[in-house]
Amino acid sequence: MTSQTIKTSKTRIKRVPKRGHYDFETISKILDEGLVCQVGFVVDNQPFVIPTAYGRVEQRVYIHGAGASRLIKTLQTGIDVCFTVTLLDGLVLARSAYHHSMNYRSVVLFGKAETVTDEAEKMTALKAFTEHVIKGRWDQVRSPNPKELAETCVLSLPIAEASAKVRTGPPIDAEADYALPVWAGVLPLALVPDAPIPDPRLLATQQLPKNIRTYAR
């Protein structure tokens, strides 16, 4: 396992370079915490950005969908993709409007999507999607049957030409502004679960499993 991604003119962080990270550990941690990615692709010079679920297995990310969807049909042609995951960690409240910011962790990954044709790799990817959303879920639910497996198209991208960008910490105000009578600091934000809503047709005997009861991202 390589510990650094490939730094290119596309992935090198130009704006505030000290926020750039290129190590596999930082990148994979962000990918594992996120739930939704944004997939960017081009059709007739028109950019499209579509949110979708994803999973990671070692040094590849996987997305999936019905073979009939525009996203999947387009990506299957082997065009260039930009895959982005953004985690918002907090509002950075400065003493001036100008120095307001956000604390975040994001990954931007470039590549060409490959269709997963190997049945075993496909099943591994589907397990990764489910486990990515909620750990332990794969063994609690019915596995995909041959018809469902055939209907699902799985695409993969290598985590190679990728970078992460991370901002942490308090606001950086202009020196003169520190004397202003303004509250400044960080308001942390996190994606937090609320009480689970049982399905209207849930069997009366069905207990809420621990991985849902104690869910945290």
Added chain:
Amino acid sequence: MTSQTIKTSKTRIKRVPKRGHYDFETISKILDEGLVCQVGFVVDNQPFVIPTAYGRVEQRVYIHGAGASRLIKTLQTGIDVCFTVTLLDGLVLARSAYHHSMNYRSVVLFGKAETVTDEAEKMTALKAFTEHVIKGRWDQVRSPNPKELAETCVLSLPIAEASAKVRTGPPIDAEADYALPVWAGVLPLALVPDAPIPDPRLLATQQLPKNIRTYAR
């Protein structure tokens, strides 16, 4: 104010069309709740997807940045942009792996970014950025001075060729699966604030204002 956006081949929801919405009210509500947008654009047929902050004023969205940033420099050339905002509302936990899903609200907007040159419109947009992040903040902080105003480039996009996609409600399982002994339902998720972290250099006399203390998205 028109109440419907322009439905085109790009914005028409093809996959699960009943999830598509084209009214300005649905779209603007999602835009106002989100904090981060994803801006997609094309350079030499390569797609880029960059997360950034934004604001809305009536029927336009605004983004901003240093005039030197790649994102801003590229968008200023008047190229096509895809602007996407995604809100994740919950995990949809079905009885089969195949029927797992997410509840979400997303907006996809197409257009060409225009540089805001009018000083008054620029100041209105900057106020919208700050108020979008936290209501009431603009009047609490120091306003942009002429130097900061000159250094900030503001771009706008009309909310015209746009659509929203919304999934709500419980999982939809295959009929035979409803008899399975599996917990199914929705685990709601929300972006929730944690305790504010005062800046290390905060004046000792400075009280936490109500709009931060009671912050909710």
